[in-house]
Amino acid sequence: MTYCVGLLLDSGLVFMSDTRTxxxxxxxSTYRKMQSWCVPGERFITLMTAGNLATTQSVVSxxxxxxxxxxxxxxxxxxxxxxxxxxxxxxxxLREIIETQSGEGQKADATFSAxxxxxxxxxxxxxxxxxxxxxxxxxxxxxxTPFLQIGETKYGRPILLRGFDPKMTFAEAIKLLLxxxxxxxxxxxxxxxxxxxxxxxxxxxxxxxxxxIELDDAYYHxxxxxxxxxxxxxxxxxxxxxMKE
Amino acid sequence: MTYCVGLLLDSGLVFMSDTRTxxxxxxxSTYRKMQSWCVPGERFITLMTAGNLATTQSVVSxxxxxxxxxxxxxxxxxxxxxxxxxxxxxxxxLREIIETQSGEGQKADATFSAxxxxxxxxxxxxxxxxxxxxxxxxxxxxxxTPFLQIGETKYGRPILLRGFDPKMTFAEAIKLLLxxxxxxxxxxxxxxxxxxxxxxxxxxxxxxxxxxIELDDAYYHxxxxxxxxxxxxxxxxxxxxxMKE
Numbered sequence: 353m354t355y356c357v358g359l360l361l362d363s364g365l366v367f368m369s370d371t372r373t374x375x376x377x378x379x380x381s382t383y384r385k386m387q388s389w390c391v392p393g394e395r396f397i398t399l400m401t402a403g404n405l406a407t408t409q410s411v412v413s414x415x416x417x418x419x420x421x422x423x424x425x426x427x428x429x430x431x432x433x434x435x436x437x438x439x440x441x442x443x444x445x446l447r448e449i450i451e452t453q454s455g456e457g458q459k460a461d462a463t464f465s466a467x468x469x470x471x472x473x474x475x476x477x478x479x480x481x482x483x484x485x486x487x488x489x490x491x492x493x494x495x496x497t498p499f500l501q502i503g504e505t506k507y508g509r510p511i512l513l514r515g516f517d518p519k520m521t522f523a524e525a526i527k528l529l530l531x532x533x534x535x536x537x538x539x540x541x542x543x544x545x546x547x548x549x550x551x552x553x554x555x556x557x558x559x560x561x562x563x564x565i566e567l568d569d570a571y572y573h574x575x576x577x578x579x580x581x582x583x584x585x586x587x588x589x590x591x592x593x594x595m596k597e
Numbered sequence: 598m599t600y601c602v603g604l605l606l607d608s609g610l611v612f613m614s615d616t617r618t619x620x621x622x623x624x625x626s627t628y629r630k631m632q633s634w635c636v637p638g639e640r641f642i643t644l645m646t647a648g649n650l651a652t653t654q655s656v657v658s659x660x661x662x663x664x665x666x667x668x669x670x671x672x673x674x675x676x677x678x679x680x681x682x683x684x685x686x687x688x689x690x691l692r693e694i695i696e697t698q699s700g701e702g703q704k705a706d707a708t709f710s711a712x713x714x715x716x717x718x719x720x721x722x723x724x725x726x727x728x729x730x731x732x733x734x735x736x737x738x739x740x741x742t743p744f745l746q747i748g749e750t751k752y753g754r755p756i757l758l759r760g761f762d763p764k765m766t767f768a769e770a771i772k773l774l775l776x777x778x779x780x781x782x783x784x785x786x787x788x789x790x791x792x793x794x795x796x797x798x799x800x801x802x803x804x805x806x807x808x809x810i811e812l813d814d815a816y817y818h819x820x821x822x823x824x825x826x827x828x829x830x831x832x833x834x835x836x837x838x839x840m841k842e
Contacts, residue, residue: 370606432647440727504750514828526838543644551840561840575835582831583759589830590823595796595806 353542354385354402354503355533358469360481360493362518364560365471365552369400370503370537374546386548387412389419389429390559395474397438398431398550403466403486410449411466415442435480439470439490447488459507472552479554497511507539508532516521516585522551522561530565530575545572598787599630599748600778603714604770605726605738607763608804610716610797613774615748616647617789631793632657634674635804636663641718642674642683647748648711648731655694656711660687666811680725684715684735687704690809692733712747717797724799733802752784753777767796775810775820790817 356369369385383405389397399415401408419430432438454463470490471481481493482486483500493500498518501509515528526549536543546569551561565572601614612631614806621627628650644660646653660812664675677683691711698709715735716726726738728745738745746754761771771794781788790815796806810817 353740399769454704472611506784507755509784509830510752510755511785511832514825515832521837523840526840528832530838531832539751539754563840571836571838578761578835579831582834583756583828585834586824586827586831587756587760587773587776589827590772590776590820591816592766592768593775595768595771 353540355505355508355536355540355543356385356400356402356502357508357512357529357532358398358400358471358481358493358500359516359529360471360479360498360518361522361525362554364400364522364554364556365479365481366525366529367400367469367471367532367548367550367552368526369548370533370543371546372542373405374542377541380542380544382544382546383409384548386550387416387579388550388559388562390510391430392558392559393475394426394557395430395472396552396557396559397435397470397472397474398552399442400469400502401466402468402593404464406503407445407446407449407453407464407466410453411442411446411468412527414445414449418451434477435470435472435474435482438472439480439484442468442470443484443488443490445509446484446486450486453517464566467594469500469502473555473557475557504536504540508536511535522553526551527575530572531579532578534572534579547572598785600750600753600781600785600788601645601647601714601739601747602753602757602774603643603645603716603726603745604761604774605659605716605743605763606767607799608763608768609799610643610724610726611767611770611774612643612714612716612793612795612797613771613778614793615626615778615788616791616793617787618650618706619787623827625789625792626788627789629793631768632661633795633804633807635802636675637803638720640675640717641797641804642680642715642717643718644687645747646711647713647715649709652691652694652698652711653708653713655688655698656691656713659690659694670723673708678719679689679722680715680717680719680727681838683729684729685720687713687715688733688735690703691729691731695731696743704826714745714747718802720802724797727836729784730795747786749781751786753781756780767798771796775817776824779817779821779824790814792817802828827831
C-alpha cells in the first residue's frame with residue numbers, strides 16, 4: 353500500500369508521500385514515490401504514484417526518458433504547453449504501460465494497476481492538481497474538493513476533512529499532513545516512514561521547499577505524541593452523554 | 598455498508614450500530630442491525646450484523662425462531678451454556694445460510710457474505726465479545742484488542758485507537774463511539790443515522806441502558822459540531838513545522 357496526499361492551498365501546493373512498498377508483509381522496501389520536474393521560471397511539476405511498483409516506475413522512467421533524450425523529446429513532459437496536457441500525457445503513458453504489461457506473457461495474480469496525483473504550474477497557466485486513474489482519465493481538485501488522496505486514504509481522511517483550510521500556511525499544511533499520515537501509520541503496516549515532502553509556491557515556477565522526514569525525525573514524533581495527547585484533551589472537552597432512562 | 602462497534606470495558610460492554618442499508622446509492626433503507634436476547638438473572642446477548650441484508654436477516658430470524666418455538670428449542674441461543682457456544686451457534690448458522698444462498702438457483706453478482714459482532718454474558722461465565730467471520734469462525738476481543746469493528750471500519754478507527762480506555766465510564770464510551778461514528782458518517786454516505794445503542798453492565802445479566810440516536814438528536818449534533826471545533830483547537834496546540842532550508 354501507499355499513502356500520498358496533494359493539497360491545493362491559496363498560496364501553493366503541498367505534496368506528501370510515504371515510501372513503503374510491499375509484496376506481502378515479509379517483503380517490504382523503501383522507494384521514492386514522488387518525482388518532480390522543473391524548468392525554472394517556466395514550469396514545476398510533481399507526480400506521486402500509488403499501486404503496482406513496476407507500473408509506476410515504468411511510467412516515471414518513460415516520462416523521464418522522454419524529458420531527457422533530445423532526439424526523442426516529443427511527447428515530453430517538459431514540452432507540454434499546459435498542466436492539462438501533462439495530465440493527458442501521464443494518463444496515456446500509464447494506460448499504455450498497464451496495457452503492455454497485462455497483454456502478454458505470464459499472467460500475474462496481482463493487477464498492474466496504479467493511481468497518481470499530478471500537480472504543478474506551467475506559465476502562464478494557473479496551478480492545477482489532478483488525480484489520474486489507471487484508465488488514463490483524471491479528475492481535478494477544486495474549491496469544493498481541495499485535496500486529493502491515493503492509496504490507503506481512509507484512516508487519514510477525517511482530520512483532512514476537519515482540519516483543511518485553503519488559507520493555511522505551508523507550515524500548518526505540513527503539520528496537518530503529518531497528523532493525517534500518523535493516523536494512517538498507526539492503523540496500516542504497509543504505510544511507513546520516511547515521508548517525502550514537496551512544497552510549491554504559487555507563481556514561483558521553481559523547486560520550492562522539499563524535505564525527507566526520516567524515521568527519527570523529532571518533529572514527526574512530537575506531532576505523533578502531541579496529537580494523541582491533544583486528541584484526548586479535545587475529547588474531554590465534549591460534554592458527556594447523559595444516560596436518561 | 599454498515600458501521601458497528603463493540604467495546605469491552607472493565608465495567609461492561611457497549612454496542613453501537615448504524616441503520617443504513619443500501620443496494621446502490623439510489624436504494625437506501627433503514628434497518629435495525631442490532632439484536633438482543635435476555636433471560637434476566639442468567640444471560641444477556643447482543644448481536645450486530647454487517648454485510649448482505651438477506652443473509653443477516655435470515656441468520657437473526659433463524660436464531661430468533663430457534664429461541665422462541667418450544668418444540669424446536671435445540672440448538673437455541675437461549676440454551677447454550679456459554680458465550681463461546683453461542684458464538685459457535687451463530688457462526689454455524691451464518692455459514693449454513695451463506696452456503697444455502699450461494700449453492701442453488703440464480704447467481705448474483707453480489708456476495709452473500711456477512712460479518713457479525715457478538716457480545717454478552719452467561720452466568721456463571723465472564724463477559725465476552727466476539728467477531729464472527731462469514732466462514733463461521735471467530736476471534737475474541739482481549740485486553741490488547743479491546744474493541745471490535747465491522748463494516749466501514751477505517752474512518753472511525755484512529756479516534757478509537759487514540760481515545761479508548763478500558764476504565765472509561767459508559768457515558769464516556771458512548772461519547773467516544775459517537776465521535777467515531779461521526780467521522781465515518783462524514784466520509785461514507787452508506788453509513789447513516791439513526792444509531793442503535795446498547796449498554797450491558799458487567800454481571801448484571803439484564804437488559805441495560807438502550808437508546809436509538811435519531812437524526813435530530815441534540816447531543817449527537819453537539820458532539821459533531823463540538824468535535825470539529827475541538828479538533829481544530831487541538832491541532833492549533835501542536836507546534837508548527839519549521840521549514841528549515
